[in-house]
Amino acid sequence: MPCPIARALDRVGEWWSILILRDAFHGLTRFDQFQRSLLIAPNMLTKRLNDLVAAGLLERRLYNEHPPRYEYVLTDVGHDFRPVMIAMMAWGNRHFAPEGASSIVVDAETEEAADPVLVDRATLRPLTEADFKFAAGPAANDDVKRRMAFVDRKRKKTDG
Amino acid sequence: MPCPIARALDRVGEWWSILILRDAFHGLTRFDQFQRSLLIAPNMLTKRLNDLVAAGLLERRLYNEHPPRYEYVLTDVGHDFRPVMIAMMAWGNRHFAPEGASSIVVDAETEEAADPVLVDRATLRPLTEADFKFAAGPAANDDVKRRMAFVDRKRKKTDG
Numbered sequence: 050m051p052c053p054i055a056r057a058l059d060r061v062g063e064w065w066s067i068l069i070l071r072d073a074f075h076g077l078t079r080f081d082q083f084q085r086s087l088l089i090a091p092n093m094l095t096k097r098l099n100d101l102v103a104a105g106l107l108e109r110r111l112y113n114e115h116p117p118r119y120e121y122v123l124t125d126v127g128h129d130f131r132p133v134m135i136a137m138m139a140w141g142n143r144h145f146a147p148e149g150a151s152s153i154v155v156d157a158e159t160e161e162a163a164d165p166v167l168v169d170r171a172t173l174r175p176l177t178e179a180d181f182k183f184a185a186g187p188a189a190n191d192d193v194k195r196r197m198a199f200v201d202r203k204r205k206k207t208d209g
Numbered sequence: 210m211p212c213p214i215a216r217a218l219d220r221v222g223e224w225w226s227i228l229i230l231r232d233a234f235h236g237l238t239r240f241d242q243f244q245r246s247l248l249i250a251p252n253m254l255t256k257r258l259n260d261l262v263a264a265g266l267l268e269r270r271l272y273n274e275h276p277p278r279y280e281y282v283l284t285d286v287g288h289d290f291r292p293v294m295i296a297m298m299a300w301g302n303r304h305f306a307p308e309g310a311s312s313i314v315v316d317a318e319t320e321e322a323a324d325p326v327l328v329d330r331a332t333l334r335p336l337t338e339a340d341f342k343f344a345a346g347p348a349a350n351d352d353v354k355r356r357m358a359f360v361d362r363k364r365k366k367t368d369g
Contacts, residue, residue, distance in 0.1 A: 051306075051311035051312075052228075052231070052301075052311065052312060053297075053298045053299075053300075053301025053302040053305065053306055053310065053311065053312060054227065054228065054231050054294065054297050054298050054301055055228060055301075056301045056305040056306065057297045057298070057300055057301035057305065058224050058227055058228070058297075059305075060305070062223075062224035062227070063222075063224075064218050064222035064223075067214065067218055067222070068212075068214065068215060068218070071212070071214050074343065075343060075356060075357075075359070075360045075363075076359065076360050076363030076364065086356075105304075126304050128338065129300060129303065129304065130300055131336075131338060132296045132299075132300070132325075132326070132327040132336065133293065133296040133297050133300055134214065135327055135336055136292045136293040136296045136327060137213075137214050137217045137218075137293050138213045138214050138217070139213075139292075140213075140217055140289060140290055140292070140293055141212075141213030141214055141215075141216045141217035142213040142346070143289065144265075144286045144289065145213065145216040145217065145219075145220070146211075146213055146216065146348065148348045149346060149347045149348030150213065150346030150347060150348055151211035151212065151213065151345070151346050151348045151349045151350065151353045152211075152212060152213060152343060152344070152345060152346050152349065152353055152356075152357065153343075153344055153345075153346040154336060154341050154342070154343060154344070155341065155342060155343075155344040156329075156340065156341060157339070157340055157341055157342045157364075158340075160344065162344075162346075163329040163330075163336055163341055164329060164330040164331060165292075165327050165328075165329065165330070165336055166292070166327070166328060166329075166330040167292040167295055167296060167325050167326070167327050167328075168325075168326060168327075168328050168333070169316075169323040169324060169325065169326075170323075170324040170325070170326040171324060173328070173333050176291075176292065176295055176314060176323055176325055178288065178291060179317070180316065180317055181314050181315065181316060181317055181323055182314070182315060182317045183234065183235060183312060183313075183314060183315075184312070184313055184314070184315040184320065184322075185311070185312060185313075186302070186309060186310030186311050186312050186313040186322075187309045187310060188306065188308045188309030188310055188311045189311045189312065190311065193311050193312055196235060196246075196312075197235075197312065199235070199236065200235045200236050203235075203236030204236065204317075
């Protein structure tokens, strides 16, 4: 499927995978750390870690030779998933934390809470539905083009 | 679980749920539209749509009385998931679209491609790993506080 969201989900479209990545962003690297954190069955954890390694988001590294012990660290592609994670965290905090946020993102120096917002890098304008729309990219096939023509018609109808 | 990411995943932690939301952002509203788009088994689509309604992301609306027909439209909470979707799309395009992006976000007027980046709303600084860290929020319990103390120690170790 050419859709970038579908391709992203091929790599992380599992509840556990996202929570393992969250833990990796928190600095956890070892099997037993993930297991204690997630209370996940060992065979499931093994499978999810292997999937994330195969998808190129985690790298398996030997950290002890005798006995052989491995740790799992984020690759560049894995690190680059961080904005998705933070956007998800902000959404969870806004809508599903009536008692207040239990984890947030803060300025590393001042510790002041950040308010994450997605903007266009060049213009710094927030990517709101009013100002920015989904569209076919340069590599779009006919299916995607038809889809995006539908999006456009629908959008004009809603505006009008 | 107090973690906002875990709570977010409780609502959308399914491959299909995210793709249904993607379609909803594209303007699809009807059962047969989702089905044609996703080639998903009807019973699975029914279940996922019901889950998204129960989670408060979609609203079920009667659009035809005889025979009764329903459509599914994004609620405010559903609309607010859009930044997560766009961040995921940008990540997918960056890493898993060697042939080029097939779908993107563009300025609704000029149709110029946007380059999505997550920033702090007040300062407009990108939320990079170097400048912003995860931390316990005001409603953090002892588990989360312990976790975030670990994050901090790990971070200092990596910096040093």
